[in-house]
Amino acid sequence: MNTVEELYETLIQGILENGYGVADDFLTADEMLPLASRLRARRAQGQFRTAGMGNQQVVVEAQIRGDEIQWLSESDLTPDEAVFWQRVQAFMDYVNRTCYLGLRESEFHYALYPPGTFYKRHLDQFRTDSRRKLSVICYLNPDWEEHDGGQLAIYLPQAAGQERTELVVPKGGRLVCFESGRLEHEVLPATRERLSLTGWLKTA
Numbered sequence: 001m002n003t004v005e006e007l008y009e010t011l012i013q014g015i016l017e018n019g020y021g022v023a024d025d026f027l028t029a030d031e032m033l034p035l036a037s038r039l040r041a042r043r044a045q046g047q048f049r050t051a052g053m054g055n056q057q058v059v060v061e062a063q064i065r066g067d068e069i070q071w072l073s074e075s076d077l078t079p080d081e082a083v084f085w086q087r088v089q090a091f092m093d094y095v096n097r098t099c100y101l102g103l104r105e106s107e108f109h110y111a112l113y114p115p116g117t118f119y120k121r122h123l124d125q126f127r128t129d130s131r132r133k134l135s136v137i138c139y140l141n142p143d144w145e146e147h148d149g150g151q152l153a154i155y156l157p158q159a160a161g162q163e164r165t166e167l168v169v170p171k172g173g174r175l176v177c178f179e180s181g182r183l184e185h186e187v188l189p190a191t192r193e194r195l196s197l198t199g200w201l202k203t204a
């Protein structure tokens with residue numbers, strides 16, 4: 001079993017060496033499953049909304065993204081959500097001590113992609129707001145298999161204008177992190193509902 005510092009170090013090394021980091025078991029199954037249930041319960045209560053594009057005006061654009069989301073509010077976390085929240089805050093503190101990114105704030109939402117939906121290739125920074133420094137996605141999918149699809153495709157710039165595509169399987173408990181302003185990425189369609197907690201670590 002990894003210590004949390006080892007998980008944080010794995011993520012940071014991944015970002016420095018490959019542009020993105022992946023930590024399996026960021027959440028244990030015991031930590032992840034209650035969050036998946038919480039997501040479904042909140043959605044059943046009608047708290048989820050079709051996600052919009054950009055921060056200027058919310059244009060619902062099913063051609064671009066098909067996920068439904070709900071933002072977390074720090075003042076309204078269940079104990080299970082607080083475990084995740086605190087682990088992310090500790091990661092943010094660790095990054096600030098080791099990489100001097102000046103991260104001060106975070107924002108997270110649950111996301112559910114119904115089967116067949118996707119999020120086309122995009123960058124996570126808004127033209128009008130560059131405070132998002134690190135994108136963080138934690139998957140809440142028990143028993144996810146490669147043939148279920150739903151991979152996160154990450155486009156890595158290479159020398160001479162080339163690029164390489166890497167695919168991350170959205171396995172439950174796994175966390176992916178990359179620089180929001182640098183890496184374009186895409187969510188591929190899945191054959192099952194695809195659950196996650198997605199967020200950004202931001203400067204003030």
Ligand SMILES: O=C(O)CCC(=O)C(=O)O
Nearest residue numbers: 119124137152187196198
């Ligand atoms: O769920 C993922 O793997 C990525 C989600 C994403 O790119 C986003 O919400 O901006």
Ligand SMILES: [Fe+2]
Nearest residue numbers: 122123124185
């Ligand atoms: Fe994204």
